[in-house]
Amino acid sequence: MNKKQILLIDDDHELAELLVDYLAQQGFIVQCCFDGQAGLEQAYNHKFDLILLDVMMPKLNGFEVLKALGKEHKTPVLMLTAKGDHHDKIKGLELGADDYLAKPFHHQELLARIKAILRRIQLVNQQNRQALQHQDTLLSINNIKLNHAVRSVSCHGNDIELTGTEYQLLTLLMEHHGKIIAKDTISEQVLGRKLSPFDRSIDVHIGNIRRKFLPFCTVEKIKTVRSAGYIFLTGENA
Template structure:
C-alpha cells in the first residue's frame, strides 16, 4: 500500500513528536508544523493526503488557516478541538473541515478517523475512475446538475464551491432524491463511521450544502424530517 502523507499542524511539540512516531509505525509519513502560518504555507505549497489541524495555535489559529485555505479545498481536514467545546467543532465544520476529534484522544481513535476519511476518498476515486470508463455520468434533479467526470455540481447553471465531503453528501442525497435519508446512513455511507450520540457533523455538513444552494436558488431543496433525517426534493415545491 502506498504510504499516505499527512500534514500535522499543532503547536504542541511533544504531541506532534508522539503522533509522528505513532503514525509512522502505521505506515504514514508525517510532516509537522508548530504554528498556523507555517502550516498554511506547507498546505499551499505541497500535496498531502490529509491535514490534521489544531484549533488553538500562535500566529494563525486553526479557524484562520481554514479560512485562508478556502471552503472548496480538496485535501480532507480533520480538526483537533478542545474537549467538550461544541462551538469550535461546529465552526470548524462550517469553515470546511471534514471531521473533528476532541482532545485528549486515544491514538487508536485518531487512527480510525484517519483511515475512515482516506477510505472514503479511495472509494470516490475508484467510482470516478469507473465512470470515466463509461459514458460521462450526469444527473439533473430539481435544477441541480452533477458531472461526475469533472466532479462539478451546478445549480441553475452556477457552479457550487463544495468541499470534498459536501460534494459526497450532496451526490449521495441526489442519488436518493425523494427518499428520507437518516443521519446515521449519511454518516456510515459517506463519512465511513457510525454516528455517535450528540454528533452534529452530518447536520453541519448538510446545513453548509443547503446554505450554498440557497445562495443561488431561494427555493429550499432539502427538507428536514424531524427525528428521521433529510430528503432532497425531487422537484420544485
C-alpha cells in the first residue's frame, strides 16, 4: 500500500512539528503550511489525500480556506481548533469539512479519525468498482453455454432466449451439474420461497426450458429423478 499524503495547515509551529513527526511515524507523508494562503496554494497545486486545517490562522483563517476551496473540492478536510464551540463545529462541517476535532486532542484520536475518513473513501470506491465488475461470466458444459454478463444462453452455438427464472434455474443446475438438486432447494434458491405441497411451478419451468432447447439438442440435458429432483447431465452421463 502506498503512503497517503496529508497537508497540514496550522500556524502553531510547535504542534505542527509534533504532528508531522507523529503522522510520518504512522506511515503518512505530511506537508506543512503555516498560514491559510500558503495552505490554499498547496491544496491547489498538489493532490492530497486529506487536509488537516486549523481555524485560527494569519492571512486566511480556516473557514475562509474552506470557502475558497469551494463546494466541489474533492479532498477531505479535517478541521482542528482551539475552540470547542458548537457553532464553530457546525459552521465548519456545513462549509464542507468532513470532521472537526477540538484542541487539545489525543493524537491517537486524530489518527483514528484520519483513518476513518480515508477508509470510508476507499470503501465507497471499492463499492463502485464491484457494482460494475461482473464475476466470471462464462459457464460452459455439455455444449450449453451461459454468459452471465449478458444473461445469454446458447446450445451448440444457437442462441436461446430464457426468462429470468428459467435462466436462474438452469444456472443452478449447471453449477451443480452431475448432482441431483432437490425441488425444495430449487424453490428456495430460484423462486425465493419454500416449496408448497401442490406447487408445480418448477416442473413447468423445467418443461419450458426443455422445450426451448429441444430444436437444438439430440439428447435431454436435464434429467428427472423421480421424487428426488432434477439433475443436469455431464457429457459422460449424457
